[in-house]
Amino acid sequence: xxxxxxxxxxxxxxxxxxxxxxxxxxxxxxxxxxxxxxxxxxxxxxxxxxxxxxxxxxxxxxxxxxxxxxxxxxxxxxxxxxxxxxxxxxxxxxxxxxxxxxxxxxxxxxxxxxxxxxxxxxxxxxxxxxxxxxxxxxxxxxxxxxxxxxxxxxxxxxxxxxxxxxxxxxxxxxxxxxxxxxxxxxxxxxxxxxxxxxxxxxxxxxxxxxxxxxxxxxxxxxxxxxxxxxxxxxxxxxxxxxxxxxxxxxxxxxxxxxxxxxxxxxxxxxxxxxxxxxxxxxxxxxxxxxxxxxxxxxxxxxxxxxxxxxxxxxxxxxxxxxxxxxxxxxxxxxxxxxxxxxxxxxxxxxxxxxxxxxxxxxxxxxxxxxxxxxxxxxxxxxxxxxxxxxxxxxxxxxxxxxxxxxxxxxxxxxxxxxxxxxxxxxxxxxxxxxxxxxxxxxxxxxxxxxxxxxxxxxxxxxxxxxxxxxxxxxxxxxxxxxxxxxxxxxxxxxxxxxxxxxxxxxxxxxxxxxxxxxxxxxxxxxxxxxxx
Amino acid sequence: xxxxxxxxxxxxxxxxxxxxxxxxxxxxxxxxxxxxxxxxxxxxxxxxxxxxxxxxxxxxxxxxxxxxxxxxxxxxxxxxxxxxxxxxxxxxxxxxxxxxxxxxxxxxxxxxxxxxxxxxxxxxxxxxxxxxxxx
Numbered sequence: 001x002x003x004x005x006x007x008x009x010x011x012x013x014x015x016x017x018x019x020x021x022x023x024x025x026x027x028x029x030x031x032x033x034x035x036x037x038x039x040x041x042x043x044x045x046x047x048x049x050x051x052x053x054x055x056x057x058x059x060x061x062x063x064x065x066x067x068x069x070x071x072x073x074x075x076x077x078x079x080x081x082x083x084x085x086x087x088x089x090x091x092x093x094x095x096x097x098x099x100x101x102x103x104x105x106x107x108x109x110x111x112x113x114x115x116x117x118x119x120x121x122x123x124x125x126x127x128x129x130x131x132x133x134x135x136x137x138x139x140x141x142x143x144x145x146x147x148x149x150x151x152x153x154x155x156x157x158x159x160x161x162x163x164x165x166x167x168x169x170x171x172x173x174x175x176x177x178x179x180x181x182x183x184x185x186x187x188x189x190x191x192x193x194x195x196x197x198x199x200x201x202x203x204x205x206x207x208x209x210x211x212x213x214x215x216x217x218x219x220x221x222x223x224x225x226x227x228x229x230x231x232x233x234x235x236x237x238x239x240x241x242x243x244x245x246x247x248x249x250x251x252x253x254x255x256x257x258x259x260x261x262x263x264x265x266x267x268x269x270x271x272x273x274x275x276x277x278x279x280x281x282x283x284x285x286x287x288x289x290x291x292x293x294x295x296x297x298x299x300x301x302x303x304x305x306x307x308x309x310x311x312x313x314x315x316x317x318x319x320x321x322x323x324x325x326x327x328x329x330x331x332x333x334x335x336x337x338x339x340x341x342x343x344x345x346x347x348x349x350x351x352x353x354x355x356x357x358x359x360x361x362x363x364x365x366x367x368x369x370x371x372x373x374x375x376x377x378x379x380x381x382x383x384x385x386x387x388x389x390x391x392x393x394x395x396x397x398x399x400x401x402x403x404x405x406x407x408x409x410x411x412x413x414x415x416x417x418x419x420x421x422x423x424x425x426x427x428x429x430x431x432x433x434x435x436x437x438x439x440x441x442x443x444x445x446x447x448x449x450x451x452x453x454x455x456x457x458x459x460x461x462x463x464x465x466x467x468x469x470x471x472x473x474x475x476x477x478x479x480x481x482x483x484x485x486x487x488x489x490x491x492x493x494x495x496x497x498x499x500x501x502x503x504x505x506x507x508x509x510x511x512x513x514x515x516x517x518x519x520x521x522x523x524x525x526x527x528x529x530x531x532x
Numbered sequence: 533x534x535x536x537x538x539x540x541x542x543x544x545x546x547x548x549x550x551x552x553x554x555x556x557x558x559x560x561x562x563x564x565x566x567x568x569x570x571x572x573x574x575x576x577x578x579x580x581x582x583x584x585x586x587x588x589x590x591x592x593x594x595x596x597x598x599x600x601x602x603x604x605x606x607x608x609x610x611x612x613x614x615x616x617x618x619x620x621x622x623x624x625x626x627x628x629x630x631x632x633x634x635x636x637x638x639x640x641x642x643x644x645x646x647x648x649x650x651x652x653x654x655x656x657x658x659x660x661x662x663x664x665x666x667x
Contacts (some may be wrong), residue, residue: 085597105586105594306597324597345625346598366627369585425570425582426634432585466586469596472625 028203030382042133045140046519048076050530057525058083058319060335061341062301063091064511065500067292068137068518069339075527083305083332084468085324089244089293091341092123092471093511095284096374096461104467110435113376113459117408118416120374122463123284124511125403125418126150126278131512132164133519134288138281141291147359148280149406151269152391158449159396162260163252167393172263175215175232180224180254182214190220224250236484256462265394273510280406284522288511304331310352312496337525338497339518343367344490347473347499358494361486365503367473369427373399373442373462375419381452382408382417397445419446419460423474431464438462491521498525568634575644578637582629583645591649598625604649612657615642616665630666635659 008208057073058402059066062084074080077228096102114120126148127134138145153174156167188194189206209219215231216222229235229248236247255265268274281287293301308330309320317338320330340347344365352359382388390406399420408415419442422430430438439460446453465474478487489502500514500521507513545647572578580589586600587593593602609615619638629638639657646653 038577105596105600106588343598348624349598366622366625368627403547428570428585429581432581432583464585467594469594472586472596472598473627477627 046072048526052077052529055529056335057337058335059339062089064093065341065514065518068515082301084301084303085306087303089206090286090289093289094123095119095121095286105469110461112461115170119284122372128273129277133515134242134512143287143291144282145279146282148278149390150274150278155388155391156393157262157265159260172232174266175259176251177263180215182210183222186210186220224248312353317496340499343471344503354494357489361490364482364486365476368475368477369421370465370474371427373420373429373460374416375460376416376458377456378458380415381456399445431466475509554652575640578641603645609646609651616662620665635662638662
């Protein structure tokens with residue numbers, strides 16, 4: 001779910017930097033080592049064949065991992081009970097709408113003022129086409145999807161220290177960068193400097209390709225022309241009649257473009273996890289958890305349960321919990337087995353009868369910071385004034401990006417943009433502020449790109465994930481070394497309990513990771529049950 | 533206070549924007565996923581812009597499904613090596629901040645916490661102490 005370009009650093013930005021510095025093969029190796037590449041292994045609806053012999057399972061946590069486990073285990077004939085800390089299901093699969101209250105640790109409270117019909121997804125917001133388990137559940141649970149615009153050629157790339165702080169359009173940066181790289185390579189090629197690497201026959205084709213790919217002229221030069229404007233856009237667009245003529249646009253100077261680093265804003269949409277087509281649920285990401293809850297037997301989830309201890313013996317587990325709001329005397333729940341999806345930030349604080357390898361693995365895993373803000377605007381100025389319909393603008397400022405709504409184009413007067421989505425130091429810093437202070441930063445950063453922020457801002461809501469009482473962070477922060485050391489132990493069945501969640505997957509931070517982790521966990525657990 | 537902390541955040545963006553070399557990124561791997569790091573200087577600024585996100589403005593901690601320990605009146609701060617190690621290397625839910633802070637920054641924030649919020653430990657942590665705590 002992360003992507004950073006100009007300022008903050010996510011793990012994917014790290015891969016990106018490795019890729020640029022060392023080539024894509026090295027980057028893929030680095031990604032594979034950290035477990036962020038590759039397929040999720042989903043091969044269709046899980047089949048838990050065999051008799052569970054009346055076994056019972058306690059599922060801790062009603063996020064997507066817990067909901068997946070509960071749904072599939074109950075369908076397979078297990079007696080399932082889910083304990084959830086919050087008063088609702090979904091975990092990080094949430095949307096915030098007008099009328100919702102966001103309660104942060106520390107007593108900071110926000111009342112979302114969005115108009116009816118608007119929402120922000122403060123956790124996951126988009127689904128890659130290859131997250132086939134999640135897509136399959138959306139289909140099976142009747143959760144309608146719509147495209148999430150990941151690339152918009154008319155959105156902006158902004159560096160406050162380049163081009164006088166003025167943003168450039170994605171299409172301008174993309175075309176100019178492509179053009180200059182093609183021109184330089186064509187020069188090398190035609191001067192015979194590549195003869196060690198390219199055959200004579202291939203040289204001709206390569207030159208053809210570069211000319212076409214880079215919008216070069218017959219001399220293989222990239223410069224102002226109708227052809228180039230047909231890629232990067234015009235100063236005055238073509239029209240009809242006699243009133244005006246199209247005017248070609250002037251490419252940026254190559255050195256200024258390179259030094260601006262705006263090209264870093266071109267990369268996201270080319271990466272596997274962000275390639276088109278991406279999806280979002282119609283009406284908000286939490287439509288997915290709502291779909292799961294609809295499919296579960298009523299009363300399977302017990303809410304407001306704060307887990308305080310997990311005991312186990314040869315026959316099963318006993319979980320102690322208190323009322324999450326009122327506290328009071330602990331109650332207990334028992335079952336033959338336990339699927340535990342509580343984030344490790346919390347689990348490391350819960351006394352549990354588990355082996356040292358699992359305990360060490362849990363204790364080794366802290367969570368990344370993440371910050372998002374949704375901003376309601378009085379009018380859809382990004383559409384009316386800027387002709388930006390969905391997609392993402394990137395900036396080097398603390399907010400990192402602005403994501404315009406991928407839905408309701410031109411249909412509503414108002415709209416909600418995602419005004420910040422940042423990781424790393426900026427996320428820690430924004431989390432440390434009061435909600436009011438954060439929103440001032442969000443508006444200031446937005447106004448540096450879009451002056452309309454000043455007059456059209458209406459209200460906003462923000463989430464700093466380390467202040468969310470149910471996660472204490474955004475997502476599990478695996479390092480290569482710790483994945484090597486702790487991952488297998490974290491996923492292994494310990495007595496009568498198995499962990500699941502995005503933290504127990506190679507698809508960290510993604511909803512797909514939570515789901516395939518749960519499917520893998522219950523498959524292994526079921527094998528134990530039927531083979532016993 | 534309000535405008536000060538916002539100014540710092542915006543200021544840090546300007547400085548960090550210069551860190552575009554891959555070396556700066558790769559070396560910064562830490563709790564935040566590895567950007568250059570924090571630019572705040574001085575214990576108070578670091579506490580207010582970073583630590584209080586979890587440990588809260590009065591260092592009083594917080595309780596949800598799990599808890600963030602209070603740093604106020606915390607006897608575990610008595611041996612200075614302990615908070616230094618926790619900040620640098622992390623511990624359970626506490627991310628490792630070693631990759632995002634300089635030795636001086638860690639020393640400053642530990643010294644600040646150990647002399648505020650009802651803590652009054654006289655001995656000072658030095659950047660050299662922090663350096664020796666790094667893995």
